[in-house]
Amino acid sequence: MCLRFSLSMGKLVPRDLLTHAKGPMPLRKACGRAILWGEQRREDVGMEGFIRGLPKAELHVHIEGTLEPEMMFDLARRNNVPLRFGSVEEIRAAYEFSDLQSFLDIYYEGARVLHAEQDFFDLTFAYLQRAAGDGVRRAEIFFDPQTHTGRGIPIETVITGINRALEAGRAEFGISSGLIMCFLRHLSAESAHETLEMALPFRPLLLAVGLDSSEVGNPPEKFDAVFGWARREGLLVVAHAGEEGPPDYVWKALDVLHARRVDHGVRAEEDPDLLFRLAEERIPLTMCPLSNVKLRVFPSLAEHNLKRLLKQGLVVTINSDDPAYFGGYVGDNYVAASEALGLTRGELIVLAKNSFEAAFLRVEERRAFLAELDRYVEASG
């Protein structure tokens, strides 16, 4: 019999006990030669099993982007929100994008079904359950308050619903987590200010601020003042830059906003001086390969620059972005990138290590995760 194992709450558990978007792994890939795993002899779970069990941090996931069509339908019914789609299949069929904006239009439309605190809890808990099945030990999760406050949903409803799920995820799956509040860059700097003001009563529940939405035409310096204020409040900074926008936006994210990580950053490759700076200062890039293909940043996964930049010594990490829209969670992103780019086992381990290096963790917690990763690698032969 072929057993399938994943890490959950620091323990190896049969994968069948964990839910996963795509169901159990195909047997052909899951079963291979027998290996020694700790004291027990177990079956090799193959490269895909190795990847999914690999302890990792996910640092770039928009919680609104984890809204699966099934949940969209359930919530629409629960909250009496009309949908222009008649079925889950119709929704999935609409997920064909030509660029970032064509995706954002449908993503904001989908988020309209989220109303009550329980909706935000359900959404976040479902993500954490899937993440646990993908070996995620630390999740730093984006949310877009303006998408909800703009529809009259109080920010408190959003933050407390998500936070309650993060606590449940800690207790049930042992996932360490943090919340990153993103400003929508297509809206005004004043709107971002008002959002930060509304969020400050919940300051202890926030780890960092970020910047997302339509990149081109909305450069980082538009938000100079509000990021300065956020930093003075002790919030860390990340920013989407160099997804569709030019390398100059990455420079500005670093020099004006003082971003500690760059979300995507793939267009940094066009500027050798920028690559040198990112490598020299070990500024992580939170890359999302399936997203980049879906949004046509790269024509195919085989042409993605993730492996090239990893080889040049950049702190590259793999993440999912908006998994319900782009066809895969973080484990799927690792597996797809690995197959398309021929990532070696060593490179996969470096990517997982990078994810913990790039995470906003206390020294002891980082050390514990890296030690867990080492034990996993050793045990898997």
Ligand code: ADE
């Ligand atoms: N919001 C959700 N996904 C995004 C992406 N890939 N880029 C910018 N903003 C986003």
Ligand code: ZN
């Ligand atoms: Zn993103």
